[in-house]
Amino acid sequence: MKIPKTADIAGIINKIAPVALAEAWDNPGLQIGDPAAEVKRVMVALDPTPDVIDSAIKASCQLLVTHHPLIFKPLKSISTATVQGTLIQKAIKGGLSILSLHTNYDIARGGLNDLLADKIGLSNCVPLKVTTTCELVKLVVFVPVDHVEQLRSALFPFAATQGNYRDCSFAAGGVGTFTPLEGAEPFSGTVGVLAKALEERLELLILRRELPRAVKALLAAHPYEVPAFDLYPLLNEGEKLGLGRIGRLPEPLTLGEYAGQLRRVLSAPALRYVGDPSAKISKVALCSGSGASLLHDAARSGADLLVTGDIKYHEARDAEDLGLALIDAGHFPTEIIMVQEITERLGRALVAAGYTDCQVKACRTETDPFRI
Ligand SMILES: [Zn+2]
Secondary structure (H helix, E strand, O other): OOOOEHHHHHHHHHHHOOHHHOOOOOOOEEEEOOOOOEOOEEEEEOOOOHHHHHHHHHOOOOEEEEOOOOOOOOOOOOOOOOHHHHHHHHHHHOOOEEEEOOHHHHHOOOOHHHHHHHHOOOEEEEEEEEEEEOOEEEEEEEEEHHHHHHHHHHHHHHEOOEOOEOOOOEEEEEEEEEOOOOOOOOOOOOOOOOEEEEEEEEEEEEEHHHHHHHHHHHHHHOOOOOOEEEEEEOOOOOOEEEEEEEEEEEEEEEHHHHHHHHHHHOOOOOOEEEOOOOOEEEEEEEEEEEOHHHHHHHHHOOOOEEEEEOOOHHHHHHHHHHOOEEEEOOHHHHHOHHHHHHHHHHHHHHHHOOOOOOEEEEOOOOOOOOOO
16 A cells, blocks of 8 residues: 655646746645645645635545635734635645646646636637746767666656657667676676677657656666667757637637537636627637736737636637627636536546555535626
8 A cells, every 4th residue: 555645746736737837926845734644535626715715624525626825915923813824724624635736737737827728719729828947958878779768767857748640769789898896786787898799879859857867767767777868959940839829710619609518518608708709719728716817918928719718808808809709718717627527637646656545525615606
């Protein structure tokens, strides 16, 4: 029986949504709790509300994973005269740690904005506003020919995606030489004798931030006592990540038709839109939650429409002036979709890491605070 600790789960979440990608003002990561505490049950929710925290404690969960962080500004006191203080006390008393994602998950490849883009039928999506360009490093490793596949699969999780291609690598054969010295325990060859080995030069582009983990994986998967490998800094522009997405519909729809379609797929009770309902829409920008700040980025990128939530009156007027259609599908409907997704991804990752005695369940009681 292998039970994860809070820190192990934080590590898994950090692979899904690296904290380093978050906006400077944001505060993802462990909000409350003990990194060394064992976690047998996890609940996933959008918001750390009093009801959600109660139901996580009632369900005997030791960890609550939320999209929105509980703590944004530094606290000067934890008083139970405030809602936040009460929640902190309640969580600590109930033995519940709280771990949050947020803009790191919005920005991450395969994160909330990609999930929303998929849900609303967009393809060939790229970030709407680039916030991070991931630095790249070329990793070259020399490996006996019959161990190339093993090395390749160990390193692929850290390789950079290039455009719409992943698992990119190159290999070419050659001959490696070495003389094992006294005290060596060579994989092949004899101490004191010059050995020649058929090797391949395997090269991949690795994300700079993944380099320590990639080198660790290389050392674990390589058969040699002292693997030969080189790391090259690169001037190539790295993978671009950012807020929002822009992509295309498989075929143009009118704004009215598409608004109806979105209401159904997002299970929104209603949505508001700005623009001519008969206007043809094919290039669509989106931002889950509150994305009005991306209005001008959407217009500049040539989008016909921006789908987001939390649109204010004057922002709607600005969109009219820019000739950009808007759909305000609501903050909750555009983000609640993360609950099912993170529940499944975390569950799969725990099993893959051998933590078969940790259950992950989705919180099913959250509702949109706005009613129609
Ligand atoms: Zn949000």
